[in-house]
Amino acid sequence: MKxxxxxxxxxxxxxxxxxxxxxxxxxVAVTANPVGSKVGQASGKIWLGVFGSADAGIQAAAENGGIxxxxxxxxxxxxxxxxxxxxxxxxxxGE
Numbered sequence: 001m002k003x004x005x006x007x008x009x010x011x012x013x014x015x016x017x018x019x020x021x022x023x024x025x026x027x028v029a030v031t032a033n034p035v036g037s038k039v040g041q042a043s044g045k046i047w048l049g050v051f052g053s054a055d056a057g058i059q060a061a062a063e064n065g066g067i068x069x070x071x072x073x074x075x076x077x078x079x080x081x082x083x084x085x086x087x088x089x090x091x092x093x094g095e
Contacts, residue, residue, distance in 0.1 A: 022079045029073040036095035040065020043089040056088040067094040
């Protein structure tokens with residue numbers, strides 16, 4: 001019986017650790033500007049919902065890609081194991 005309990009607890013722990021990861025990309029803006037050849041990206045992480053790093057904004061992504069006329073904006077959100085961290089990435093296209 002003890003062996004069975006240990007096996008079940010181990011299986012549940014593995015499922016919890018593996019099931020916590022998710023990635024979603026959402027288009028957030030489209031302009032009338034033609035889709036350009038330039039792509040800019042900016043990303044940042046938030047740990048435990050409190051501590052953050054870097055600027056994952058649209059303006060930072062446009063500056064990183066040398067873009068002055070934005071065509072499209074996509075935001076990607078990656079949820080880490082057990083939600084311990086969330087990574088955001090802005091992707092901007094344009095000229």
